[in-house]
Amino acid sequence: DAGVIQSPRHEVTEMGQEVTLRCKPISGHNSLFWYRQTMMRGLELLIYFNNNVPIDDSGMPEDRFSAKMPNASFSTLKIQPSEPRDSAVYFCASRPKLTDRDGNYGYTFGSGTRLTVV
Amino acid sequence: AQSVTQPDIHITVSEGASLELRCNYSYGATPYLFWYVQSPGQGLQLLLKYFSGDTLVQGIKGFEAEFKRSQSSFNLRKPSVHWSDAAEYFCAVVPDTNAGKSTFGDGTTLTVKP
Numbered sequence: 699d700a701g702v703i704q705s706p707r708h709e710v711t712e713m714g715q716e717v718t719l720r721c722k723p724i725s726g727h728n729s730l731f732w733y734r735q736t737m738m739r740g741l742e743l744l745i746y747f748n749n750n751v752p753i754d755d756s757g758m759p760e761d762r763f764s765a766k767m768p769n770a771s772f773s774t775l776k777i778q779p780s781e782p783r784d785s786a787v788y789f790c791a792s793r794p795k796l797t798d799r800d801g802n803y804g805y806t807f808g809s810g811t812r813l814t815v816v
Numbered sequence: 817a818q819s820v821t822q823p824d825i826h827i828t829v830s831e832g833a834s835l836e837l838r839c840n841y842s843y844g845a846t847p848y849l850f851w852y853v854q855s856p857g858q859g860l861q862l863l864l865k866y867f868s869g870d871t872l873v874q875g876i877k878g879f880e881a882e883f884k885r886s887q888s889s890f891n892l893r894k895p896s897v898h899w900s901d902a903a904e905y906f907c908a909v910v911p912d913t914n915a916g917k918s919t920f921g922d923g924t925t926l927t928v929k930p
Contacts, residue, residue, distance in 0.1 A: 702859075731917065741906070741920050753916055789859050803848050803910045805918065807859030 704790050704808035711815055716778040719811045722771055723792030731805065732765055732775050733789040741789075747773065759784075780815045787812050818843040818911050822921035829897050830929045837892040837924050839907030847909040849890040850918065851881055854904045863905075866890060877901070902928045 703722040711717050723730050731746040745755040750767045758765070762781070767773040777784055791805040819842045829835050841847060848867055852860040864875025871883040881892045890907060907921040 729916070740922050743917060746917055748916065791859075803918070804850055804862040804865050805852075805860070807852075807861070809857075809859050 702790055702792050702806050702808035704788075704811050706811060707809065708812045709814070711780055711813070713781055713815055714779045715815075716776065717780045717784075717813060717815075719775040719788050719790075719813070721773045721775070721790030721808060723773070723790070724794075724806055725771065726794060727792035727806070728770070728795045729793040730767060730773050731791040731793070732773070733791065734786045735789060735810075736786045744775070777813075780813075782815045785813055785815050818847065818909060818919050820907050820909050820919050820921040822905075822907055822924050824924045825922070826925045826927065828927040828929060831899050832896050835892075835894045835897045835901070835926070837905050837907075837926070839890045839892065839921060841888050841890065841907075841909050843888075843909065843911050845911070846883075846885060847911045849881075849883060850908040850910075851875065851879070851890075851892045852906045852908060852920075853877075854906065854923075856903070860906060863892070897926075897928055899928045899930065902926055 705720045729748050732744040734742045744757045745765045746753055747767045765775045787810045789807050789810045791807045793805050821840045823838050850865045851863040853863050854860045863879050864873050864881055866873050866883045874880050879894050881890055883890050904923045904925050906923045908918040910918050
């Protein structure tokens with residue numbers, strides 16, 4: 699398995715531009731999570747999906763951020779318009795279906811997208 | 817609400833020395849517990865997990881962790897640290913199967929001295 703795949707690895711954009719980050723979760727995983735990591739704020743959960751349905755988006759900073767999961771193998775995180783304070787590393791993670799028997803609730807993270815807004 | 821505390825922001829150990837990273841959680845019942853490692857420029861990688869049963873769990877890269885219910889702790893240990901273990905380590909909990917999402921600690925950065 700290729701793991702969780704994120705693209706692009708690096709993105710530099712000008713303030714006001716639209717940015718789209720992409721994620722392909724591990725096949726068979728039914729939960730997907732978007733995180734943002736900065737030195738100042740650490741690791742922040744932005745939104746997560748179960749079975750392609752958004753469950754908790756309370757971490758999405760503001761209306762400029764939106765996320766979609768049109769099918770089980772693809773998700774996007776969009777920032778429009780982007781601002782310098784959005785500069786961070788954005789991680790996508792996926793997890794298999796929760797079952798009691800094996801407690802396999804661990805996440806598999808992608809390598810992240812480093813976003814720089816100038 | 818549940819919380820995870822990693823009391824040590826930064827730890828420095830010499831190569832070959834033993835290591836213990838602390839993690840405390842606040843939750844009424846026994847949650848599911850995890851340790852992740854993040855090397856520079858990489859995503860987080862799962863080291864080990866505690867679900868139930870034996871309170872001493874073994875993970876990858878020679879790490880182990882011990883769950884202590886009385887202390888609400890899940891400390892990570894390694895008998896002999898290698899230079900390649902330098903990274904940031906995160907403790908995480910999932911309170912129950914319905915919670916859905918993990919709560920992560922703020923992380924502990926490990927520096928290994930030659």
